[in-house]
Amino acid sequence: MATPIKTAQGTWRIQIEVRGQRDGGTFPTKREASEWAARRSTEMRAMATGQAAQIKTLADALHRYAEEVTPHKRGWSKELIRLKAFEKQPMFPARRLLADIAPPMIADWRDARLKVNARGSVLRDMVLLSHVFEVARRDWGWLSINPIKDVRKPSEPDHREVLISLAQQRKMLRALGWSRGPVRSVSHAVANCFLSALQTGMRAGELCGLRWDDVRADHCTLHTSKTGKGRDVPLTPTTLRTIERMRGFDGDLVFGLKAQTLDAMFRKYRAKAGLSGFTFHDARHTAATRLAQRLHVLDLCKVFGWHTTTRALTYFNPSAGDIARRITGAAPTPQSR
Numbered sequence: 001m002a003t004p005i006k007t008a009q010g011t012w013r014i015q016i017e018v019r020g021q022r023d024g025g026t027f028p029t030k031r032e033a034s035e036w037a038a039r040r041s042t043e044m045r046a047m048a049t050g051q052a053a054q055i056k057t058l059a060d061a062l063h064r065y066a067e068e069v070t071p072h073k074r075g076w077s078k079e080l081i082r083l084k085a086f087e088k089q090p091m092f093p094a095r096r097l098l099a100d101i102a103p104p105m106i107a108d109w110r111d112a113r114l115k116v117n118a119r120g121s122v123l124r125d126m127v128l129l130s131h132v133f134e135v136a137r138r139d140w141g142w143l144s145i146n147p148i149k150d151v152r153k154p155s156e157p158d159h160r161e162v163l164i165s166l167a168q169q170r171k172m173l174r175a176l177g178w179s180r181g182p183v184r185s186v187s188h189a190v191a192n193c194f195l196s197a198l199q200t201g202m203r204a205g206e207l208c209g210l211r212w213d214d215v216r217a218d219h220c221t222l223h224t225s226k227t228g229k230g231r232d233v234p235l236t237p238t239t240l241r242t243i244e245r246m247r248g249f250d251g252d253l254v255f256g257l258k259a260q261t262l263d264a265m266f267r268k269y270r271a272k273a274g275l276s277g278f279t280f281h282d283a284r285h286t287a288a289t290r291l292a293q294r295l296h297v298l299d300l301c302k303v304f305g306w307h308t309t310t311r312a313l314t315y316f317n318p319s320a321g322d323i324a325r326r327i328t329g330a331a332p333t334p335q336s337r
Contacts, residue, residue, distance in 0.1 A: 002016045004037075011028060012028070013033070014036070025040075053098040053143055054097060057096060058095075061098065061136045062083050064136075065083065066083045074224075083132075093105045093109065120156075122154050126148065126151070126154075129148055133147060161285075163285060164278050169198065175272045178192070186261065187265060198290075199238060199239040200287060201291065201303065202233060202284070208259045217240075231305045266279075300312055
């Protein structure tokens with residue numbers, strides 16, 4: 001058994017070797033160093049003989065994933081919350097050894113979740129959990145098979161087809177105190193951000209991250225996005241005027257808002273306006289539907305950062321009447337839905 005050695009700094013250093021594999025660490029006390037060495041030696045012996053699943057729990061896998069994998073993802077902070085939430089969910093086998101976890105356990109957890117949560121939420125959690133198992137199998141050698149692979153996932157939720165009408169748009173802007181003058185309040189900044197979303201289709205996070213240095217005379221540059229790739233977004237004179245009204249509110253960010261602030265304020269003033277049934281993200285859907293009346297579908301994909309025309313159909317929602325008028329060459333009617 002390895003013996004801890006006291007360092008010049010007063011801490012305790014210990015090194016272990018199991019079947020040619022070495023590891024070590026430094027700890028505040030001799031006892032902590034010895035306890036770590038005992039645990040780590042057992043783990044290394046189990047991994048060397050393919051028995052890691054006999055000593056590691058699903059909670060161990062979640063914790064290691066949160067420490068080593070999640071921090072390198074976009075949206076890592078939200079994923080950390082989701083990983084921690086797993087252990088509090090009914091029927092979730094967090095304390096079971098990985099070797100004991102079988103598809104029926106995962107199915108029982110899935111069914112319990114579906115009783116209180118939407119299909120989309122459960123599906124997203126199953127996809128995340130599957131990746132945890134896959135990393136544990138492929139990268140850490142803790143598993144020989146992924147137990148969630150044989151578990152049926154909920155079907156994709158029906159796509160929300162919510163368009164913000166002109167009447168709802170006007171009520172929201174009125175509640176937020178929008179005007180064409182200089183921006184003096186956070187609610188006014190939210191109003192201009194909302195208008196820009198309706199005019200460009202940019203996401204909330206993209207608008208909140210937009211910097212003055214990235215705004216040009218006819219477009220703005222997004223260096224990154226939800227897809228991980230940047231793009232240039234065309235700006236009409238109307239949109240440029242909306243953006244220019246933000247001058248002086250923040251020296252770096254165009255709208256001077258954090259995504260959490262934008263979301264909270266939008267919900268607050270939506271309720272104040274007596275409105276419901278739509279979210280800030282529905283402004284992107286609405287913008288796509290409005291722009292689809294004037295742009296070729298390939299141009300629409302370029303503007304919104306979609307890589308296939310199939311993706312465009314998620315947001316492209318012309319009515320049968322709009323299509324009929326386009327066929328006959330008649331002018332489209334104003335957006336009133």
